[in-house]
Amino acid sequence: MARWRTAIRAALFAAATCPSSAQDTGFVNGRKDLSTEDSGVVPGRYIIELQPGGQGRRARTRDESGVEAVVQDINSLGYDATVKEDFSGLSNRFDGGTVEISLENDTTIIDDIKNIPGVANVWPVHHISLNVSFETTSGSPEWNPHTFTHAKEVHDRDFTGAGQRVCVIDSGIDVNHPALKDNIAGGKNLFDGSDSLEDCTGHGTFVSSVIVANNKDYHGVAPGAEIYMYKIFGCDTTTSTDLVLKGLLAADADNCDIISMSVGSKTGYRYAVTARVASEVAQDRLVITAAGNDGQKGPYFASSPAVGQGVVSVGSVEADQTLAWPARIVSSSGESLNISYVTPTGFKYNETLDAELTLDTGDSCNIQSFANEGAAVLSKRGVCPSSWAGRTIVNRGYDYALVFDAYNQGFYYDVDFAENFWGDIKLFAIVAASVGDWARAQAAEGHTFRLVINADADPISGDDTEIPSAGHVSEFSSWGPSYENDLAPLISAPGGFVYGAFPDGRFAVSSGTSFSTPYVAGVAALYYAHAKKDKDEFIRRLVSTSQTLPAFSDSDKKVLAQNGPVAQQGAGLINVASVFNHEVVLLSEPALHLNDTDNRVNTHTIRVQNNGNEEVVFNITHVPSSTVSSRNVLWYVNTYYPPLTDAAVSVDAPQLVTVPAGATQEFEVTFASPDDSKDSGALWSGKIVLQGSNDQAISIPYLGVEASTYEWGALHHGAEVYYYDQNTGELHPVDYTGKPYRAAEGGSPEIWFAFRYGTYEFSIDIVGEDYTTDQFVYPPVAAVGSDAWYGPIRQQPVIGWSPMDFPMREVVRFSQGSFVTFRSLANGTAIPSGRYRILSRALRIFGDASDPKDWQLYLSDSFSVQLGDDPVPESGSTTTTLDAASTAAVPSSQAPSATTADVTSTTEAVVSSATTSAPSSTVTEDATSVPGSTTTLDVAAEPTGLEGVVSSLRLQRHQDPSPMLADASVWMELHILIDIPRPVPANSVVQFAIPEEIVDVADGATLSTSGSSLGRTTFNKETRIYSFPTGEWATWHKNMRGDFYVMCRFDPDFARAMKPGTYVVEFPVAGGAVLQSTIYHTAVDRTEVYERLSMIPYDGTTLFSADIEVPASHGPWDWVQLETSLNTIDGFVCDQSGVYVGRASCGDQRMRSITDVTEASTDLCQTKRYRAKYQNTLKGNEVLRFTVAGIQGNWNAWTFEFVYALDVQLTNGTMVLYDYKAVKFEKNPRTRAAEFDHFSGEDARQG
Incomplete structure (x- = not known):
């Protein structure tokens, strides 16, 4: 059967990542303009650090701070700068502040400021968002997570943290909240300088309550401690790194023992400004900070200041409790059933209720009955999302709904309903499946029901058996390590489905590392108040006594391995009682950082001290954790949950170590790298466990990676530069039209990029057409000419986002492509008429910016820019071919392959076919073929006609099976790409030849464009020539492009005889050239499935x-x-x-x-x-x-x-x-029409 179809122009897009989850699936898979918030940067704002005594080029005036003096020097360079924040006098850890600079003249500003005498360093300011949501209630929850962490054992000893202050840097606090008001010591408003600590967002109130809440139903970890609040937010959910820094310095200046920070930016770099300053403060203070809520991003997405040296970064564990509430169903038979129900948020229905209850015959997604006023419905739980079910229930008029479990979906909190349902329903609750069984039996005898709820009821269940994720690491908890391979998080604590106080006397439930962080701060308050104020010993006790949790995939709702990776959970879940009880304590570093293959530290010394009265003999064992594959075959980081591998590490350590009473002992451990390749990306970890004869054990976590962080590099290849056709919505080679871009008309190439790893600096620069990467120096020097570096661009979005200037520093990693457009250089200068290229550059981790070898440097194809009426200088070429553009700026060893969808998603094992009759095809050069020989399929034919217009011929498996197509799996698509740059005579013909092993080639189709006919295709089975005329339309168009496929298949006899191996299919075209399509085939017949x-x-x-x-x-x-x-x-x-x-x-x-x-x-x-x-x-x-x-x-x-x-x-x-196969059941099968517009082109006529 012949069938034609317009094809997606996927060949233009170089795949940037093999899909590892539905979330990160490709480089150009949707049009997404990069915003300033995507980049994480606050435009035009910079943190400046002054050297000791630094004051700029001139002496300050008596009333002038160092930052104010530097601002004057900045303005003397031609900038328009003002002081945004001044940290003078806050703390001797950091002298400096924040300046704000007009975007109209902001380009190489960081380098210019650094060159001012007295300036030590400069950082861009980053956004920080409170990535949490709250479900609120007026009732107080009766909730106690402290058994889970063994904190209850400490509370039972009357340890409350009394007399200990915890300094919290957050959004403010409700000073009148009944659960908090007696535990608030005061605070400072660093946001606007007023006296108000008002908490508009509720975040700071909730965080504080985790530490000190104290009422009849609910109390924090240290209910006797006090909170001192440093408010750094206004009345929205965003702040910035300079305010975080200001809060940290203020808390340091106030001599806070314990500083809790449930904030951070996604810049997991050791020397990010908040990480560096937190490291310095942590030399004398206990700094506890959130690991972040980006667990779906997978490894290497740590945050700052969590990666600071000596900082306690905290991951999240799901709470082990479900709050269920009592109710009663009364039957007209006189019988009743006591039930427990769970609401989406865990809060009870806080009113007394006696309502008519209807047992529905449908399910929660398909309610069949209609309600009387004020009625309730009892239904089976359907398979649709509960937010959908809630809308269905409301549409049927019900005010209350009980949904009994069905299809093994579980009996627990419903996050979808809590987050996505916005209708008017008074109660939506889930009950056990047995409730439905009882009600059905009663209804079968003709009985009716009423639902009875008592508002004063206490919770009746803390059962976690129905919650698959209970007690496991939270899916949202960010993974480490840092880009320099430092461990973060260090430990984990309860943060998933946590209860806390909320402004206006309310309570709420929420999830996030924002709430596991204050839990650890509360433990610190207990230790400082009732043991001793020793931050180093506290950290070592905390880490060495934590419990390793399993590797649990929240996506699969199952345990994958007994010991989860350290990169996700740190040392594991804290054990509060053991922090206090252990007599033998660790004296050496609490975690062993083995780093990457370039910086590997194999041997470490462990030192312990016995504070007890008896000798302790330790049995030393190595307990490996799950090894995860941190990256895929293209070196993009694997997203949640990264695949587990079998790579194993061995450790050389003494078997026994004896520590006498009151003595100290040390020993060495030496690690041997896993039995895996040095560039596998295996992220391996575990613990060295010391099991004592006193029944106490301590452990030291370790982490290493089989990769060179330096060689990893942020860029898989250079930024991809395209022309976007607004009429067709298609991307083309950058100089596709042959016309110059005009900034005044909004014209700009689209520059696509993504980051597979971190980089200290990334930039998109404009350079002359003759510029080469050998010329690169840092800092670059601007000039004019065909081989000059002109400068970085200013991203100028079409819609109303703020512009963003390159370069980007401390880049936030993302592996889905975004694009930028531009109209000027970053300093606002117009780009003069000329021929240019895009230079994309990224500094490698551990690289030296001044050394060109430490940069990834890529050049794009050339293109023209026209400024006003100034002519564009002559160039040897005005059109760029597809093949050049599709691999522009890509080294030959890493050129992106144009592959079928199923091939790009394969593992690194073997790219192979799943059908004898219809193997997949690929044009990649570096794929691993299946076992077997290589066979070339050629044809002795000499096509004539237009030369050089057939850009690509590519075979692939048929992607769109139709019920009208018999044996759909045996068919292939021969994709044909035609480029005709200029008008051609009316009798012109396009031809190519097809080997005789390929049969049933579709022909006789009429090619058309915009209502014009080009003629009918023909295929001569004897000569093997496929041809079609270009028609009259081609005589007055230019830059014509055809992109379509034709159905075909292998000869059945040939297909049956195919052996595993590589098949190279040759297609001769006019002019003597031969195009190839390579097929990797295994002898498996898809038709037999x-x-x-x-x-x-x-x-x-x-x-x-x-x-x-x-x-x-x-x-x-x-x-x-x-x-x-x-x-x-x-x-x-x-x-x-x-x-x-x-x-x-x-x-x-x-x-x-x-x-x-x-x-x-x-x-x-x-x-x-x-x-x-x-x-x-x-x-x-x-x-x-x-x-x-x-x-x-x-x-x-x-x-x-x-x-x-x-x-x-x-x-x-x-x-x-195998190819992905669609299985479709239709209650009413329908056929669908197809469209046949295959060619596009521009009018080439004059006038």
């Missing part, structure tokens, strides 16, 4: 079931895995899904002698995700069946659809990655 679809009545709705059967002939294998997911509305039904092995029947394609292997093979089954892995072999005519079943969230929807991936690990080491 049999699918059977069925729809049957089930539980009041329809069950959609798909049997996917894989025969033994696809092996021998080590394992076969099927994985799939659903949209947000529909859901899988686990007890109707399974894995089975049986014998194939030739007659009716049914399995016989079936064995159920579901329990051993099901790896994951949730309402939205399903994964099963069969790890045994089959023999003879045996068949493996995966049964995947689900129901609709919306019973009125037309379709139920999911896409599954089938992977096979063959015993010969080959990984077969």
Whole structure:
């Protein structure tokens, strides 16, 4: 069947990351203009540090601070600067302040300021946002997390922290809150200088309550301590690093023993200004700070000041309690059922209720009944999100809803409802499945119900059995290490689903490392008040007694390994009682930083002291934690949850160490790197555990990475520069039109980039067309000419964001591409008419900016800019070819490959095909082929016609299976890319030849553009020539482009005879050139994977079931895995899904002698995700069946659809990655029309 289709111009986009999650899936996968908040930078604002006695070029006046003097010097350089913050006199740790500079003349300002005498350093100011939300109530929660951390054992000894002050740097505090008012010592407003400590956001009030709250139902970690607040926020949820710095210096100046900071920026660099100053303050103060809430970003997303040396950075652990509340359902039979219910936020319904209760026959997503006024509904829990269900319930008129668990979804807090439901409902609660069973039995006898709730009821359950994540590291908790491989977080504490005080006398529930941080500050208050004020000993006790938590994936809701990675949790969950009780304490560093392969420190000394009265003999053991793969094959950081690897490290240490009473002992441990390659990116960790004869154990965490941080580099390749066509929404090579860009008309190339790792400085610069990277010096020197460096650009967005000047410093890593446009240089200077290139540059970690070798430097293709009526100087070329643009600025060893979607998402094992008849294709040069020989498919043909216009011919697997296309999996798409730069005669023809192994080539289609016909395609099976005319339209257009594909397939006899290996398909084109498409093939026939679809009545709705059967002939294998997911509305039904092995029947394609292997093979089954892995072999005519079943969230929807991936690990080491297959059930099948506009071009006629 012949079929044509306009194709997405994916070939233009160099893939920047192999997908490791749905969140970070590509470089150019959606148009996203970079904003100043994306970059993290506050435009035009800089923190300046003065040298001791620094005052600028001139002597200060008597009333002038050092910062004010420097501002005068800045203005003398032609800038317009003012003082924003002045830190003079706050603390001797840091002398300086913040200046604000007009963006109209801001370019190499940092280097200019650094050159002013007396200036020590300059940093850009970064945004800081409170990335948390609160659900509030007027009631006081009866909640106690202190058993979980063993703090209760300390409280039972009447340790309350009385007399100890904790200094909190945050958003303010409700000084009249009944749970706090007796524990507030005062504070300072550093935001606007007023006396008010008002907390508009609630964040500081909540944080403070974790430390000192004290009322009948709820108390903090140290309810006898006091809070001193440093307010650095106004009435929104953002502040900046200079105010954080101001708060830190003020707390230091006030001699605070304990400083708690639940704020930070996403600049995980050791020498970021807040990290550096926090490190200095931490030399004498206990500085405790949040690790951050960006766990989804995966490793290497630490924050500042959390990465500061000596700072205690705190990760988050999910609370182990669920607050359930009592209610009663009364039946008209006279019977009643006492139940417990859980609300989305954990708060109870705080009113007395006696309401009519209707048992609905549908589910929560498809309520069938209508409510009387003030009524409640009891329904089965559907598979749609609860926010959707809430809207459905409200639309049916109900004020109250009880939803009993179904499909094994669980009985716990519903975050989706709490965050996404905005309707008017008084109660939405989840109850156990048994409630539904009881009500159904009563209703079957004709009885009706009432719901009774007592407002004064106390919680009745702290059960965590229904909460998969309870007691595990929170998904949102940021991973370390820093970009310099320093450990952060250092430890973890309760921060997930935490209760606390909120302004106006209310209480709230929230989650974040913002709340695990004050928990540790509260523990410090207990220790300082009741043990001793020794920050170093406290930190060593805290870390060495913490408990390692398992590796738990919140996405999969399952434990992946017994010991989770140190990069995620630090030393683990704190044990408060052990902090106080241990007699043997650590004297050496609390954590061992092994760094990367360039900076590896293999041998470390551990020193311990026995404060007890008896000798202690320690058994020394090495307990490794899970090793994670920190990066993918393109060296982009793997996002949450990064894959676990088998890389193992060995440790040489004494087996026994004896420490006499009152004595000190030390010993050495030496680490041997994992049995993995030095550039694998394996992030390995664990603990050295000392188990004492006194039944006390201490442990020291360690962390290292198998990678050169220096060689990693932020850039996979240079920034990609494109022309964006606003009419078609397409990206083209940068000089596609041959016309100059005009800044006055808003014209600008789009410059796309992403960061796979950190960099101290990144810039996008304008350079002359003849500039080479060998000319680069730092700092760059601006000049004029064809080989000159002109300067960095000013990002000038089209919409109303603030402009942002390059360079960017202390870059916030992101692996999804964003683009910038520009109209001028960063200093506001217009770009003169000329030919230019983009220089993109990034400084390597541990690099020296003054050494050009320590920079990644890339140049783009050239393009023209025209200023006013000034002509653009002549250039040898006005058009850039597609091939050049698609790999612009990319070293040959790292050139991006144009691959099919399934290939780009493969692991680093083998890129391979999953079908005999329709192998995948790729044009990558560095992919690893499957075992086997290389075969070239050529054709003896000599096409004629237009030369040099066929840019690319590429085979790939058919991507859009149609119910109208028989045996869809055997078909391939031959993608054809045509570029015709100038008008051609009307009788012109485009030709290329196709090898005889490829058959059933579609022809006879009419090519068209904008209503004009170019003519019909033809394919001569004898000559193997494919051709089409360009038509009259091509005589008066230029820069014509065609991008389409034609269906074809391999000859069936040839396909059956194909052996595993590499196939190079050659396509001769006019002029004697030959284009190639490379195929990596394994002898696995996708057509033999049999699918059977069925729809049957089930539980009041329809069950959609798909049997996917894989025969033994696809092996021998080590394992076969099927994985799939659903949209947000529909859901899988686990007890109707399974894995089975049986014998194939030739007659009716049914399995016989079936064995159920579901329990051993099901790896994951949730309402939205399903994964099963069969790890045994089959023999003879045996068949493996995966049964995947689900129901609709919306019973009125037309379709139920999911896409599954089938992977096979063959015993010969080959990984077969099947194409993603769509399974679609339609209640009312429909056909859809196709469009046939294939060519575009510009009018070339004069006038």
